[in-house]
Amino acid sequence: MKRNIILHPDPRLKKTSAPVADLSDELRSLADDMLETMYHAPGIGLAAPQVGILQRLIVADCAKDDDAPPRPLVMFNPQVIASSDETNVYEEGCLSIPEQFADVTRPADVEVRWLDRDGKEQSEVFTGLWATCVQHEIDHLDGKLFIDYLKPLKRQMITRKMVKLKRELARA
Numbered sequence: 001m002k003r004n005i006i007l008h009p010d011p012r013l014k015k016t017s018a019p020v021a022d023l024s025d026e027l028r029s030l031a032d033d034m035l036e037t038m039y040h041a042p043g044i045g046l047a048a049p050q051v052g053i054l055q056r057l058i059v060a061d062c063a064k065d066d067d068a069p070p071r072p073l074v075m076f077n078p079q080v081i082a083s084s085d086e087t088n089v090y091e092e093g094c095l096s097i098p099e100q101f102a103d104v105t106r107p108a109d110v111e112v113r114w115l116d117r118d119g120k121e122q123s124e125v126f127t128g129l130w131a132t133c134v135q136h137e138i139d140h141l142d143g144k145l146f147i148d149y150l151k152p153l154k155r156q157m158i159t160r161k162m163v164k165l166k167r168e169l170a171r172a
């Protein structure tokens with residue numbers, strides 16, 4: 001089932017999400033819903049707070065840019081355990097901030113540990129777009145948006161546009 005994506009600005013997007021203690025069927029079905037919502041948008045990543053659930057869960061699939069087969073990743077309690085000194089710049093966007101894009105600098109490679117949908121611990125070193133995407137989504141779990149990396153003026157400009165967009169959507 002597709003879920004509604006919360007748009008910035010919204011206090012729920014600024015909150016810190018709680019660690020997942022037990023992998024219930026309810027949480028697994030939330031993960032499936034999030035993947036469906038992400039693919040439909042379309043997007044390459046989505047975090048639970050973006051659908052109003054303040055739990056540490058993200059989904060991602062960055063495979064489509066490489067002609068690679070789909071790779072839907074479900075990550076409970078994802079944690080960056082090591083980051084490269086080398087950085088990468090990507091033009092980022094966010095399903096909670098539609099049609100706004102900006103360059104963000106982040107570590108180029110990150111090692112991430114998480115629990116998969118079976119509750120099994122996994123870890124992997126992500127590079128390229130995957131690395132950026134996973135860091136962006138984990139940020140959501142700490143109430144951080146990609147625009148928080150921008151200069152205040154640029155951030156305020158995007159937020160003003162979003163306020164206007166939300167007003168228009170509410171009126172429609």
Ligand code: NI
Nearest residue numbers: 093094095096
């Ligand atoms: Ni986002």
